[in-house]
Amino acid sequence: MNRRLKKILAMVLTCGLLFTTGISAFAQTKEEAQQKIEQLKKEQEALNSRLAELQESKEDTESYIKELDAEMTQVVSDIQEVNNRLEEINAQLEETQANLEAAEAKAQSQYKALKLRIKQMYEEGDPTMMEIILKAEDISTILNSSEYISKISDYDNDLLSALNETLRQIEEYKAQLEDQKAEQEEAKEELEIKQEDLQSIIDQKNAELEKLGIDIEDLHADISDTESAIAETERILAAIKAQEQREAEEAARRAQEAANNANSGSSSGSGGSTGGVSSGSTSFIWPCAGGYISSGFGSRTSPTAGASTNHMGVDIAAGAGAAIYAAQGGTVVTVSYSTARGNYVVVSHGNGVSTLYQHCSAVYVSAGQSVSQGSTIAAVGSTGYSTGPHLHFEVIINGVNVNPANYI
Numbered sequence: 001m002n003r004r005l006k007k008i009l010a011m012v013l014t015c016g017l018l019f020t021t022g023i024s025a026f027a028q029t030k031e032e033a034q035q036k037i038e039q040l041k042k043e044q045e046a047l048n049s050r051l052a053e054l055q056e057s058k059e060d061t062e063s064y065i066k067e068l069d070a071e072m073t074q075v076v077s078d079i080q081e082v083n084n085r086l087e088e089i090n091a092q093l094e095e096t097q098a099n100l101e102a103a104e105a106k107a108q109s110q111y112k113a114l115k116l117r118i119k120q121m122y123e124e125g126d127p128t129m130m131e132i133i134l135k136a137e138d139i140s141t142i143l144n145s146s147e148y149i150s151k152i153s154d155y156d157n158d159l160l161s162a163l164n165e166t167l168r169q170i171e172e173y174k175a176q177l178e179d180q181k182a183e184q185e186e187a188k189e190e191l192e193i194k195q196e197d198l199q200s201i202i203d204q205k206n207a208e209l210e211k212l213g214i215d216i217e218d219l220h221a222d223i224s225d226t227e228s229a230i231a232e233t234e235r236i237l238a239a240i241k242a243q244e245q246r247e248a249e250e251a252a253r254r255a256q257e258a259a260n261n262a263n264s265g266s267s268s269g270s271g272g273s274t275g276g277v278s279s280g281s282t283s284f285i286w287p288c289a290g291g292y293i294s295s296g297f298g299s300r301t302s303p304t305a306g307a308s309t310n311h312m313g314v315d316i317a318a319g320a321g322a323a324i325y326a327a328q329g330g331t332v333v334t335v336s337y338s339t340a341r342g343n344y345v346v347v348s349h350g351n352g353v354s355t356l357y358q359h360c361s362a363v364y365v366s367a368g369q370s371v372s373q374g375s376t377i378a379a380v381g382s383t384g385y386s387t388g389p390h391l392h393f394e395v396i397i398n399g400v401n402v403n404p405a406n407y408i
Contacts, residue, residue, distance in 0.1 A: 062339040064208060069342060069383040072201045075194055076361035076381055080321040082191045089184045096180060100173035103166055110163040117159065198320060206387045232338045236346055236356065237399055239367075243333040243348040284327035284408045285374060287357065288391045291318030297403040312401040313356065313394035320361055320389040324378040326371045327355050327393075327408060335367050341392075342384025345377055355404075356394040359386045 295315035330349035337343050344358035345365060361381025371377055382389045395404040 065205065065339050065384070066337075068201055068205050068208075069337075072198065072205075072381065072383060073343075073361055075198045075201065076320045076379065079191065079194045079198065080379070082187055082194060083321070086184070086187045086191065089180060089187060093177065093180045093184065096173055096176045100170065100177065103169045103173060107163060107166045107170060110159065110166055114159050114163060202382055202388060205382070209385060209387060232336075232341065235336075236334055237396075239333045239346060240348055240354045240396065240399070243331055244350075244352060247348075247350055284355070284395070284404075285325060286408055287325050287327045287355070287393050288316045288318050288380060289323040289325070291316040291322065291380075291391065293317075293405065294390060297401075297405060313392050314404045316391045316393060318380045318389060318391060320379075320381060322380040322389075323376045324357050324360060324380060324391055326373055326375045326377050327395075328353075329372045329375075330354075330370070332365045332367055332369045332371060332377070335363055335365060338384065340385045342381065342386060343378070344384075347371060347377070352398040354396045356392075356396065358392040358394075359383050359390060361389075 293314050294317040295311060297311055297314050299310055324345075326347055328347075328349045330347045332345060333348045333354070334344070334346035341358040343360040343363050344356060345360065345363055346354055346356045348354045357378055359381055360378040361383060362379040363377070364379075365371060365375075365377045380389050380391050386392075393404050393408075395402050395407055
């Protein structure tokens with residue numbers, strides 16, 4: 001057997017080995033994926049068990065709601081993680097598919113070049129080549145013929161080697177696609193399980209809210225006018241007032257500095273700019289990724305005994321985990337949790353203007369932090385007295401709630 005033939009056969013064996021290895025890896029991936037799904041289902045059973053225990057052992061409604069919110073926050077975080085992983089997998093699938101299509105096109109071109117080369121050898125009247133062609137069922141038979149391999153030139157050998165390398169790449173890309181599709185299916189199943197977990201927690205909360213007398217049919221009911229809710233609102237207003245006092249003092253200090261500079265001969269004068277975050281503008285951007293207003297601002301018939309008849313903001317229905325944006329730049333004055341509002345954030349924008357974002361599944365800022373317009377400050381959730389994922393958004397001007405729809 002000559003050296004060229006040995007080289008070709010070695011490449012063929014290598015391709016076969018690589019292809020076999022790819023199939024083996026895929027089988028292992030599928031087995032691991034199935035084990036992962038089984039583990040997730042066990043975790044789901046454990047969650048349902050914890051929910052049942054909470055229902056039996058809860059001392060009061062507020063602590064029960066708080067426990068459910070903690071469970072919900074973790075599940076929403078898991079959902080976001082799976083969604084992020086799905087996006088990465090989908091991007092990898094698109095890249096691998098593009099690579100496969102490019103390799104297949106390349107193989108067609110190389111295959112065509114080899115056929116032209118064989119045709120040339122045939123037209124030159126090579127009797128051996130004519131015999132090979134007459135006996136061959138297709139081009140593949142010719143390419144695998146030992147007689148042909150013994151007759152090919154270095155140029156032909158390079159063409160054949162390049163084609164075999166491309167065919168090896170094609171098999172590799174196909175194996176990658178299978179692995180990535182298996183991973184995609186695993187992530188989809190995991191996402192479905194986590195969404196079931198989230199719905200299970202929401203259902204538990206809805207049942208408890210129904211016991212409280214909050215109409216479960218009103219998916220975006222405002223917080224009840226309880227003493228604790230009133231006290232929480234007073235704390236929010238106090239925090240806003242304190243921030244505004246700090247801003248006023250800072251503005252006065254700067255004005256005094258400007259006046260002192262003017263008196264000492266500064267050409268800058270006493271200037272009217274107050275600096276800081278006190279822009280005074282009430283032009284806001286939409287505060288949530290996607291969504292729509294599902295419950296408006298203002299008076300309404302009480303959905304049930306004890307529920308508010310005056311909706312102090314607007315509810316924006318959106319998916320759990322969707323980004324919540326600062327409607328305008330400012331300073332975070334409050335990051336807190338209450339049974340009614342759930343996780344919430346208050347941002348002061350200066351000149352008596354503030355915004356409130358509640359029922360968050362996660363909060364990404366802290367009190368005292370400066371934020372710019374459009375910054376992601378939290379994620380949509382259903383914490384507190386909420387029966388489904390949404391953002392309750394308020395605009396407060398000089399301590400009075402106004403209709404946010406007039407400003408966004």
